[in-house]
Amino acid sequence: xxxxxxxxxxxxxxxxALFVFFFSNDFGLIDVEKTSIITAIAIDKEDDEFLVxxxxxxxxxxxxxxxxxxxxxxxxxxxxxxxxxxxxDFSGWFPKLAFCNLILIGNDISQNQAINVLDYFAKTLRxxxxxxxxxxxxxxxxxxxxxxxxxxxxxxxxxxxMLKNTGFDRDVCATDVKTFCAGHYSLSSSAFMPIVKSxxxxxxxSKQTATSSSQSSSASQEKDDKNKKNLFDASTxxxxxxxxxxxELDSKMTLAFNAITTTFKGTTFSVDNVEFKGQLTNYLxxxxxxxxxxxxxxxxxxxxxxxxxxxxxxxxxHSADGSNESLSQNTxxxxxxxxxxxxxxxxxxxxxxxxxxxxxxxxxxIKEKLYRFNYKQYSKYKDNYFPFCSIxxxxxxxxxx
Amino acid sequence: MINKNQYELSFRQVCLFLIALVPVSKMFxxxxxxxxxxxxxxxxxxxxNFSLDFITLFFVVLSCKNAKNTLIGALxxxxxxxxxxxxxxxxxxxxxxxxLVPINEQKDYVEQTLYNLTPTIxxxxxxxxxxxxxxxxxxxxxxxxxxxxxxxxxxGILIIFALSLGNMDISSILPIGANGVSNVVKGxxxxxxxxxxALYLMFxxxxxxxxxxxxxxxxxxxxCSAVVxxxxxxxxxxxFTSIAFRQKFALTEISKYATVINNIGRxxxxxxxxxxxxxxxxxxxxxxxxxxxxxxxxSIKYKWLSATIVIGIQAIVLIFFNQYVYSIENxxxxxxxxxxxxxxxxxxxxxxxxxxxxxKNEVAV
Numbered sequence: 001x002x003x004x005x006x007x008x009x010x011x012x013x014x015x016x017a018l019f020v021f022f023f024s025n026d027f028g029l030i031d032v033e034k035t036s037i038i039t040a041i042a043i044d045k046e047d048d049e050f051l052v053x054x055x056x057x058x059x060x061x062x063x064x065x066x067x068x069x070x071x072x073x074x075x076x077x078x079x080x081x082x083x084x085x086x087x088x089d090f091s092g093w094f095p096k097l098a099f100c101n102l103i104l105i106g107n108d109i110s111q112n113q114a115i116n117v118l119d120y121f122a123k124t125l126r127x128x129x130x131x132x133x134x135x136x137x138x139x140x141x142x143x144x145x146x147x148x149x150x151x152x153x154x155x156x157x158x159x160x161x162m163l164k165n166t167g168f169d170r171d172v173c174a175t176d177v178k179t180f181c182a183g184h185y186s187l188s189s190s191a192f193m194p195i196v197k198s199x200x201x202x203x204x205x206s207k208q209t210a211t212s213s214s215q216s217s218s219a220s221q222e223k224d225d226k227n228k229k230n231l232f233d234a235s236t237x238x239x240x241x242x243x244x245x246x247x248e249l250d251s252k253m254t255l256a257f258n259a260i261t262t263t264f265k266g267t268t269f270s271v272d273n274v275e276f277k278g279q280l281t282n283y284l285x286x287x288x289x290x291x292x293x294x295x296x297x298x299x300x301x302x303x304x305x306x307x308x309x310x311x312x313x314x315x316x317x318h319s320a321d322g323s324n325e326s327l328s329q330n331t332x333x334x335x336x337x338x339x340x341x342x343x344x345x346x347x348x349x350x351x352x353x354x355x356x357x358x359x360x361x362x363x364x365x366i367k368e369k370l371y372r373f374n375y376k377q378y379s380k381y382k383d384n385y386f387p388f389c390s391i392x393x394x395x396x397x398x399x400x401x
Numbered sequence: 402m403i404n405k406n407q408y409e410l411s412f413r414q415v416c417l418f419l420i421a422l423v424p425v426s427k428m429f430x431x432x433x434x435x436x437x438x439x440x441x442x443x444x445x446x447x448x449x450n451f452s453l454d455f456i457t458l459f460f461v462v463l464s465c466k467n468a469k470n471t472l473i474g475a476l477x478x479x480x481x482x483x484x485x486x487x488x489x490x491x492x493x494x495x496x497x498x499x500x501l502v503p504i505n506e507q508k509d510y511v512e513q514t515l516y517n518l519t520p521t522i523x524x525x526x527x528x529x530x531x532x533x534x535x536x537x538x539x540x541x542x543x544x545x546x547x548x549x550x551x552x553x554x555x556x557g558i559l560i561i562f563a564l565s566l567g568n569m570d571i572s573s574i575l576p577i578g579a580n581g582v583s584n585v586v587k588g589x590x591x592x593x594x595x596x597x598x599a600l601y602l603m604f605x606x607x608x609x610x611x612x613x614x615x616x617x618x619x620x621x622x623x624x625c626s627a628v629v630x631x632x633x634x635x636x637x638x639x640x641f642t643s644i645a646f647r648q649k650f651a652l653t654e655i656s657k658y659a660t661v662i663n664n665i666g667r668x669x670x671x672x673x674x675x676x677x678x679x680x681x682x683x684x685x686x687x688x689x690x691x692x693x694x695x696x697x698x699x700s701i702k703y704k705w706l707s708a709t710i711v712i713g714i715q716a717i718v719l720i721f722f723n724q725y726v727y728s729i730e731n732x733x734x735x736x737x738x739x740x741x742x743x744x745x746x747x748x749x750x751x752x753x754x755x756x757x758x759x760x761k762n763e764v765a766v
């Protein structure tokens with residue numbers, strides 16, 4: 001009896017040990033000191049080679065330093081994968097990409113080769129394809145080098161700008177690797193991503209951040225501390241068709257496009273020059289919800305894109321003497337404010353449509369909708385649908401009643 | 402004749418077997434293989450395969466009712482020992498071939514998603530040790546495993562589903578059937594290696610006591626698994642749309658776009674690990690039946706010997722023919738469709754009908 005029970009215990013313990021081996025990565029362990037945790041990657045092209053700049057978070061065993069430390073290393077290769085491998089060969093650090101949440105593409109590369117670059121990240125399992133993608137207005141590595149008062153690691157600051165939580169303005173068309181590639185490989189072969197521009201901040205705010213006591217900071221880090229003068233703007237959007245950059249949405253068009261495609265709750269927008277007691281005043285509205293729909297109806301006469309948007313708003317601020325409007329007041333929207341707001345969104349949605357039509361970048365997924373919901377008409381229009389396409393926009397801005 | 406006091410499995414275990422072990426092995430590479438052929442109609446390919454298995458299962462379950470003998474006993478009575486052994490030789494080959502792609506897929510999955518570097522082959526040895534241990538046991542090990550593993554399967558699936566639903570674009574599966582019958586059938590054909598689960602039930606004939614209303618319960622259990630996998634393929638395509646065919650391992654991919662994952666981290670791996678755990682037993686099934694058949698066909702007395710041969714063959718293919726994975730996968734998925742169809746569906750239906758007829762005759766006598 002006793003021997004049977006020991007046998008059973010031995011078997012159970014062996015199985016547990018085997019599972020621990022199986023799932024614990026013990027056979028593939030990389031020395032943690034030889035691992036670099038890449039937080040962002042910038043990709044440019046130089047002399048027909050891809051130039052990959054990796055921003056690396058350097059963990060420090062100290063309780064006196066409140067800031068993140070960073071280092072940047074550069075790798076070169078004829079493919080993006082090769083350049084990333086080259087990073088490790090030069091530095092001796094194994095490039096761990098599981099925490100890489102941002103991929104920046106240089107302006108020159110974005111013109112024709114964005115998909116060649118991003119395809120690598122969509123295919124490999126060692127990088128998150130949920131990483132955000134964006135275009136730098138110049139060289140991508142320059143954007144990573146920039147110092148900002150928002151975070152010592154510029155990639156973290158950029159992510160805060162691009163991926164905003166509910167309650168912040170949805171003024172950025174944030175796109176990740178998967179969405180970009182899915183758009184590119186869709187029937188319409190269209191995709192988009194934000195363009196990040198650096199904006200010099202007016203005041204040097206470096207004194208506001210905690211100072212680093214680290215002695216191991218890199219040279220670039222010391223430079224950063226002296227000159228933290230940059231903020232970022234990502235409210236313009238680049239359009240792609242068949243992998244080529246073909247157009248751009250300005251910040252107003254991006255805002256209107258987001259209103260019909262994303263959850264817009266918490267976004268604010270201003271309605272200016274509204275007459276109030278004989279003077280021109282400005283209103284600030286906050287969106288509570290944005291039910292919207294984009295439908296495509298096709299028949300023998302053509303294709304109609306119907307865009308319906310209802311914005312339920314509240315007045316947040318009113319720049320007028322004696323106004324009592326605020327979020328807590330539940331005040332109805334003045335008629336002029338409603339009309340002006342409706343016109344703003346309507347005009348900009350039409351502008352987005354026109355830019356889409358001009359550039360062939362199908363941001364409204366008209367071709368996909370034609371295929372999914374109007375399959376009988378698909379074969380008729382699939383090769384040339386924009387010339388037959390018209391838009392019908394209905395925007396309604398509602399306030400308290 | 403079977404001894405009714407010595408049933409290897411309980412009825413509950415048979416139902417749990419279908420819920421716990423049938424769906425898990427189909428959640429890794431299979432959805433992308435289907436998407437490659439039938440795009441947004443991938444779920445129709447899966448549905449077609451499940452329908453075939455459902456019909457097969459229906460006949461197998463009917464033969465399980467009032468079974469007076471085990472499968473081997475019934476076949477020997479009907480055809481004689483030699484013919485039965487010849488038939489089982491084919492089934493030995495069938496199970497060895499059926500195990501190839503899913504086991505290699507599991508190896509690749511662990512290697513590529515849980516490891517940074519290409520690790521030594523040693524990391525996969527624990528699977529073979531578990532499978533070896535599994536092969537040494539009586540049929541009741543399947544029942545006991547099902548009693549435990551149903552929980553990990555269901556919890557794992559619930560976690561993955563809950564995290565994936567928010568990222569779906571359900572309209573992406575429209576228009577239904579636009580890819581044409583030929584592509585749907587091609588998708589179905591190339592994925593036979595992951596299906597054919599009704600066959601396992603054929604080996605359970607006479608091994609469990611049939612309950613009142615048992616047909617309905619078994620078919621419903623199978624239906625649960627089928628619905629889960631068809632839903633899984635729909636979710637998979639709705640998350641990835643046009644790039645679904647490029648996402649080799651659906652299980653790791655579909656849940657990671659949830660907002661909560663972005664904020665907290667990859668806790669979806671809890672669900673993935675639970676499914677991986679269940680999958681170890683699901684992948685051991687063909688090896689288990691292959692080793693039992695080997696013992697029977699060649700009258701091998703030592704269980705460890707037949708288990709070693711079967712596991713050894715798989716390990717050799719996996720380790721020494723690693724450079725030929727592409728050709729092996731192509732061969733199994735593209736050239737063995739008819740072979741799998743015959744041995745997973747056609748022969749089990751014929752055998753079930755014969756056994757059912759036999760049972761009827763005996764009742765009449």
